[in-house]
Amino acid sequence: MTAPRAGRSVLAFNVGSASLKAAHYVLPLEAADVPAMPQETGRVSIEAGHDAVPSAAPAQLAALLARLPEARKAPDVVLHRIVHGGEREAPTALTPAELTALESLSVLAPLHQPPALALVRATAERWPRAEQIGVYDTAWHRTMPERHRLLPLPYPLFAQGVQRYGFHGLAFQSAMRQLAGLAPDRCRGRVVLAHLGGGSSLCAVRDGRCVNTTMGMTPLDGIPMATRPGSLDPGVVLYLQRNLGMPADDLDRLLWRESGLSGLSGESGDMHRLLASPSPGAQRAVEVYVTRVAQGIAAMAACIGGIELLAFSGGIGRHAAEIRSRVAAELEWLGVALDPALNREGVAEVSSATATVRTFVLAVDEEREMALAYAARTP
Incomplete structure (x- = not known):
């Protein structure tokens, strides 16, 4: 992945089990040694209900864009909340190989993973030049010590991925960021x-x-x-x-x-x-x-x-x-x-x-x- 450039247009998608949210940001020009802070320019949320299925992704994307004018121009970067990232600890480029690997985790998060990955494909088709980046709910929990990641099953299964991953990581990160200011x-x-x-x-x-x-x-x-x-x-x-x-x-x-x-x-x-x-x-x-x-x-x-x-x-x-x-x-x-x-x-x-x-x-x-x-x- 390339480093963020000044003035990049960033569109973030958040697929839930019954809703779909999007927010648009501009990543402004960076000063020396000062990280760029995203500036929000708009956001929208729609209820998906039982339509939160892969086949609904193109229609959901169209519905979001109809209510988010800032995103109608092709973004430089499209971010996707991916509920199950396995052992990934940082955002990754959603290459075809990465999508295939993430699809293998769909059985572990069937309400979230398939519709999220379908939206990745819909946005990639609409904006083929934009970076597609996955951001993972499970990443926040990678600091858990092994004793809390272990499930009480034969230990060799742990190395095969049978372990506690945890979810809602992005929500927990946001809560901690706010508590840093409040308390x-x-x-x-x-x-x-x-x-x-x-x-x-x-x-x-x-x-x-x-x-x-x-x-x-x-x-x-x-x-x-x-x-x-x-x-x-x-x-x-x-x-x-x-x-x-x-x-x-x-x-x-x-x-x-x-x-x-x-x-x-x-x-x-x-x-x-x-x-x-x-x-x-x-x-x-x-x-x-x-x-x-x-x-x-x-x-x-x-x-x-x-x-x-x-x-x-x-x-x-x-x-x-x-x-x-x-x-x-x-x-x-x-x-x-x-x-x-x-x-x-x-x-x-x-x-x-x-x-x-x-x-x-x-x-x-x-x-x-x-x-x-x-x-x-x-x-």
Whole structure:
């Protein structure tokens, strides 16, 4: 890859399991020994729903460009958020060989990887002279020590890639960047990040580096999500397959699209709908979610010897004050306490005056993290 040039037009795409975001930046002229800082000129988001499939990529690209005039002129660089990068630690050029390697990881992230790679091909066809660069959610977690990357399986499998990778890395990077400004005295200490949304995961950070996370080899692991179960006794899968005769394709659909909040409630994977619903199923799903999130935060704190900062992000983390309040109530013993008025308002810091743990609510910006990663990379 070539080094960023002055005044480069940079377009960042972020394919989620049910949404597609894009932001346009200009990478300005660099002063000597001063890294260029991307300047945002526009952004847009569209809901993809069940259309977040490879065949929809050209139409989704057209829909984004129709709402983002800054991107209609051919960009110099197109950045793509790739959820599963395996052991990659830095952005890479998305060559044909690299795309083939990333496609082999699609089985580990089927909601995200195929539509993201389809968008790479759609943008490469539209702008054949633009650099296509992958930025990886898994890269943030490469600082995890081996003991946290290991799965309790025969050790030789670790070298074959059967290990904990972690996800939501760009969101966690954004949260840490913001905490550096909001709580500079504590952000280098013991931090737990709670990214709660359609996909949810937690991350333990110490000295500004990831130590552990709740997601594992795939984004199925950890705390429950909108349609994914989170941590699950593997014997359940064997039972469903051997005793109930569930075919592999049905298991795949069950685990990725029919479990979590949706499966528990029997009505929706949308937390805001569940909070508004009086049904026993909705209440059951919310209770399980709150308890699993609280347990997960405590487990992350155990990995780093305690907790000084807690940060909520994601659609649920930012917008569901009731979830934050209920999680905090289960963690009062750990020093987490929220100011009710501040929590309702969802301002940056929502800690009570008596809390020993400072708690924040953050709007993470994954697209900006992608642009910063590109600007900072070496030639």
